[in-house]
Amino acid sequence: MxxxxxxxxxxxxxxxxxxxxxxxxxxxxxxxxxxxxxxxxxxxxxxxxxxxxxxxxxxxxxxxxxxxxxxxxxxxxxxxxxxxxxxxxAEIAPEAASRLVAEGLKRGFTVLLWLEDRVFAQERTQWIGAYERLCDDPVAITDLTALSLRTAEKVVWIDEPGVVASTAKEIRGRHEDQLLVTITEPWSLEFSARExxxxxxxxxxxxxxxxxxxxxxxxxxxxxxxxxxxxxxxxxxxxxxxxxxxxxxxxxxxxxxxxxxxxxxxxxxxxxxxxxxxx
CATH class of the missing domain: 3.40.50.1000 (HAD superfamily/HAD-like)
Structure with missing residues (x-):
């Protein structure tokens, strides 16, 4: 045997x-x-x-x-x-990343832009600390408008769990053909390329x-x-x-x-x- x-x-x-x-x-x-x-x-x-x-x-x-x-x-x-x-x-194209950043900020989310070299946010909020503690990954604060013209590995919207859950239901239908939309933590809604x-x-x-x-x-x-x-x-x-x-x-x-x-x-x-x- x-x-x-x-x-x-x-x-x-x-x-x-x-x-x-x-x-x-x-x-x-x-x-x-x-x-x-x-x-x-x-x-x-x-x-x-x-x-x-x-x-x-x-x-x-x-x-x-x-x-x-x-x-x-x-x-x-x-x-x-x-x-x-x-x-x-498999990355999000610059145009799509830019739209996701702009919409997330307009909706009042804390937005994280994942680029190849680092994670960036528009401003420091309570959610930035939650992310950094979870992933042991410091976030750089900068103007996301210019950076979102680059390809992105992820765009993340962060807010209270109830807001994230209701937004996910609303937005999946709009993006399911082009992007993956995933709730990774109750407070974190992630957008990434389909692949x-x-x-x-x-x-x-x-x-x-x-x-x-x-x-x-x-x-x-x-x-x-x-x-x-x-x-x-x-x-x-x-x-x-x-x-x-x-x-x-x-x-x-x-x-x-x-x-x-x-x-x-x-x-x-x-x-x-x-x-x-x-x-």
Missing amino acids: SSLNQTPEFSLAAIDIDETLIGPDKKISPQNRTAIARLQSLGCRVVLASGRRHANMLPYYAELGLDDFVVSSQGARVQHATTGDIVHR ANKRDGVAALARRLGIRRDAVLAFGDGNNDVELLAWAGMGVAMPHGRPSAHAAARLIAPEGNRESALARGVEEVLRRAEEAKVA
Whole structure:
């Protein structure tokens, strides 16, 4: 009988960062670190797939000793951490970005403009601090009018959860053919290019690496993980994840501490793979 080490079930694992790789304490738990090392020892390549910016994700690659591609900005960019090789880019055109910035400001939202090098806002509000604490990513304050003439990885409107929810319902019909409109946090409404989602980013990477879809593992918890969890050969949602993530995934990790949910998900996947081989 072949062992899992000799014939790995999965060749690529794409792992979300916030509330998946790291818990509320913003740290990678020893259990999650061990789980990633185990996947690698079984021949599974590990990359991170996050809504965070490329540069903002690199410290986690350094901490885990990963030297591989980074699926950043919700899939807007897939770029190697050290070589700079780009597999996938999907950005909002300048005209569309400019319109979204102008409309968001007119509606009274705090607007974030995500460019390749940094995140910018028109002025500092209470929501800027909330974003910076969540993503550990400082926001630069400047006049967005001129900057929005550049291609953007995202445009984000931020306000009270009730305002965000009602606006999302209203605006999706207007943009669904051109843009993705995603509530990533209750207070955050994100606009990105149609192909700027984790599914398209990881799929592009899998094609580059010659890895079949059914050999891809995905781990996540949020609304912006839904397409990837549904697409992957095995999508694993965190037990504390959003209902949309649970509905999209084939497997929900066992209950327990958030800090080690990823590790429990990996353990369950590998346990089921072993059982399938025995059967």
